Amino acid sequence: MDIAQQFPLLNRLVHGRRLVYLDTAATALKPLCVIEAERAYEQEFCANVHRGVHALSEQATREFESARSEVQHFIQAPSTQEIIFTSGTTESINLLAHSYSKAFLKPGDEIWISSLEHHSNLVPWQMAAKYYHCHLKVIPLDHVGEIPFGPTARLLAVTYASNALGVLNPLSSWIAQAKAHGMQVLIDAAQAAVHVPIDVQALGCDFLVFSGHKVYGPTGTGILWGREHLLEQMPPYQMGGDMIESVRFEDTRFAKLPAKFEAGTPNIAGVIGLGEALRWLKVQNHEALTALTQYAREQLLSVPGLRLFGDQPHKMPLWSFLLSDVHPHDISSIVDREGVAIRAGHLCAQPLMQLLGVSALVRASFGLYNTREDVDALVYALHQVRRVFRC
Amino acid sequence: MLDDLYQELILDHSRHPHHYGDLPGSTHSAHGHNPLCGDELFVYLVIENARIQNIRFQGEGCAISKASASLMTDELIGKTLQEARILFQEFHELLTQEKDQFDHLVKAQALRGVREFPVRVKCATLAWHTFEAALKEQAAEITTE
Numbered sequence: 001m002d003i004a005q006q007f008p009l010l011n012r013l014v015h016g017r018r019l020v021y022l023d024t025a026a027t028a029l030k031p032l033c034v035i036e037a038e039r040a041y042e043q044e045f046c047a048n049v050h051r052g053v054h055a056l057s058e059q060a061t062r063e064f065e066s067a068r069s070e071v072q073h074f075i076q077a078p079s080t081q082e083i084i085f086t087s088g089t090t091e092s093i094n095l096l097a098h099s100y101s102k103a104f105l106k107p108g109d110e111i112w113i114s115s116l117e118h119h120s121n122l123v124p125w126q127m128a129a130k131y132y133h134c135h136l137k138v139i140p141l142d143h144v145g146e147i148p149f150g151p152t153a154r155l156l157a158v159t160y161a162s163n164a165l166g167v168l169n170p171l172s173s174w175i176a177q178a179k180a181h182g183m184q185v186l187i188d189a190a191q192a193a194v195h196v197p198i199d200v201q202a203l204g205c206d207f208l209v210f211s212g213h214k215v216y217g218p219t220g221t222g223i224l225w226g227r228e229h230l231l232e233q234m235p236p237y238q239m240g241g242d243m244i245e246s247v248r249f250e251d252t253r254f255a256k257l258p259a260k261f262e263a264g265t266p267n268i269a270g271v272i273g274l275g276e277a278l279r280w281l282k283v284q285n286h287e288a289l290t291a292l293t294q295y296a297r298e299q300l301l302s303v304p305g306l307r308l309f310g311d312q313p314h315k316m317p318l319w320s321f322l323l324s325d326v327h328p329h330d331i332s333s334i335v336d337r338e339g340v341a342i343r344a345g346h347l348c349a350q351p352l353m354q355l356l357g358v359s360a361l362v363r364a365s366f367g368l369y370n371t372r373e374d375v376d377a378l379v380y381a382l383h384q385v386r387r388v389f390r391c
Numbered sequence: 392m393l394d395d396l397y398q399e400l401i402l403d404h405s406r407h408p409h410h411y412g413d414l415p416g417s418t419h420s421a422h423g424h425n426p427l428c429g430d431e432l433f434v435y436l437v438i439e440n441a442r443i444q445n446i447r448f449q450g451e452g453c454a455i456s457k458a459s460a461s462l463m464t465d466e467l468i469g470k471t472l473q474e475a476r477i478l479f480q481e482f483h484e485l486l487t488q489e490k491d492q493f494d495h496l497v498k499a500q501a502l503r504g505v506r507e508f509p510v511r512v513k514c515a516t517l518a519w520h521t522f523e524a525a526l527k528e529q530a531a532e533i534t535t536e
Contacts, residue, residue, distance in 0.1 A: 073440045325406075327453035329428060330397070333508055339394055346429040359429055388397045389454075 003284070004369045006031040017339030020377045025163055025191060025318050025365030027344055028216045030134055030277070037276035038218060038269040050242055050259070064268055066257070067275025073280045075208060076199040077225050082259040084231075085271050088222035090189040093157075095224055095261065096186060097124035097352035099234035100155070100207075104184070107133035107153040112178075113142040113372040114169050115355055116162035118348045121188045125157055139174075147174065149181045156185045160192035164347040164361060165310030168192070175204050182228065190214060191316055197284065200225055202273040216368075217277030218270040224261070231257050238263035284368050292366055293317040296375045300364075303382050305391055309361060318365035320347075323382060324391040326362040330374050334388055335381035342378070395504035396511075397454065405454035411466035413445040421528055423450075423521030425513055430456050434521040441472045446520060455502070455511050460518035462499040469523065479519055486512050 004010050007029045013020050019031055039145045047056035068080045111134055128338045129136040139147055156178040161168045178185050186207040189198055193210035200208050210220030210386055236243050236254055241264040245253040254260050296319055305324035323331055328344035335342055343363040346353050364378055379380050414435035423432040432450035436443060436493050446468050448460045481496045486505055505515045
């Protein structure tokens with residue numbers, strides 16, 4: 001089946017025009033097989049997992065745990081015990097900021113992040129640093145060479161790729177330096193997981209997080225992977241439900257990994273959908289998307305007054321730009337009337353916007369379902385912006 | 392519809408805003424901020440005898456928010472606080488109701504096109520809410536003195 005035909009949403013009209021969805025970096029549209037997997041759970045074997053002894057619960061548990069194995073293979077994790085389901089990247093990082101910090105941070109420790117972080121991998125560490133009297137340090141933009149890690153540097157928490165610019169952090173060099181300092185490393189793969197093959201063992205990181213909805217899976221699903229011996233030392237994040245082993249009024253024994261970090265009834269339909277999304281993703285052809293990104297670059301640069309940001313050869317399939325002096329929100333409103341959905345604003349990366357000297361950007365991000373016609377529609381719409389703003 | 396929103400008057404005001412800049416000696420001021428889009432606005436006022444003697448604004452934002460702030464300053468300068476309240480009420484009605492006749496609003500009626508773009512209503516009202524905050528801030532100070 002033609003890939004676009006697998007995405008029912010692409011059939012709808014927006015303001016009377018064909019939908020051109022160029023906001024995949026915010027959330028990817030879902031293929032029919034993912035929608036169908038979620039529907040099947042709700043309609044055919046809806047039951048709670050890990051506790052029922054009846055047929056439905058058994059099936060739900062099997063499908064749920066099968067998704068965990070899918071994630072394990074997707075990131076080359078050594079064991080399913082190390083795969084924790086969360087509600088998304090943000091919850092995964094908040095879990096770490098709570099439990100990792102409690103277990104490992106001491107006053108005076110350094111937590112390092114990069115300049116490219118979105119708010120979800122910045123604010124939790126900013127708060128943890130304040131609470132535990134640690135120092136939050138930032139690797140400068142375009143930094144090359146040695147990072148000035150101090151003797152108390154404890155954690156490097158960095159994004160694989162920028163959600164705002166699409167550019168990649170030099171992870172292998174950074175991780176090697178962090179490891180030489182005895183630090184732990186968290187990789188935020190929210191933007192990268194869908195486009196870059198992830199191998200946590202080859203990367204040599206200690207934690208890796210990403211969201212289901214950016215890899216063509218459902219919203220409200222996410223992953224925290226961590227090394228078993230570290231997760232073992234960390235206290236639980238939330239209490240109740242599956243995360244206990246035995247409870248007395250006086251004391252509680254917590255469950256083993258991964259249940260220890262999975263309190264309450266999880267997003268079962270979502271996790272099953274995520275497993276299906278990963279199965280779907282691995283048989284797709286990703287090369288066309290790289291070619292489309294380069295086509296988009298050429299076409300965008302043909303628009304007078306358009307200025308690209310993060311123009312590097314190896315990057316995520318997205319382009320951020322400004323057009324003359326037209327504010328990104330005005331651009332977004334105008335192209336929306338042409339059926340073109342893009343992102344405009346600070347992209348949840350306000351400190352990066354400050355470093356770039358801009359208040360907002362326009363971002364067009366591509367998915368496996370996009371075509372050259374979609375790029376052409378964007379460029380046509382940008383010419384409409386120029387007509388309206390006479391620029 | 393797009394051309395209703397981005398008509399010449401709006402573009403002019405966004406590019407060459409009236410009463411733009413700092414206002415030394417202001418008696419009232421407030422900082423307005425839309426956390427979702429990052430737009431920032433400062434409104435400065437000189438109020439004497441319950442009348443807006445002078446008004447200026449400063450800030451970053453889209454064409455709609457800048458033009459709206461500029462048009463607001465044109466509407467409000469020289470008005471009494473009572474008249475300003477009526478103008479704010481009429482501006483609110485302009486954006487939210489199918490009403491085309493206004494007794495007091497003059498130039499800000501050019502923003503009528505925002506009605507068709509619900510997600511942009513916040514852009515158009517940021518300046519007015521900041522103006523209101525500037526008045527309240529001073530009122531709070533008065534009560535504590």
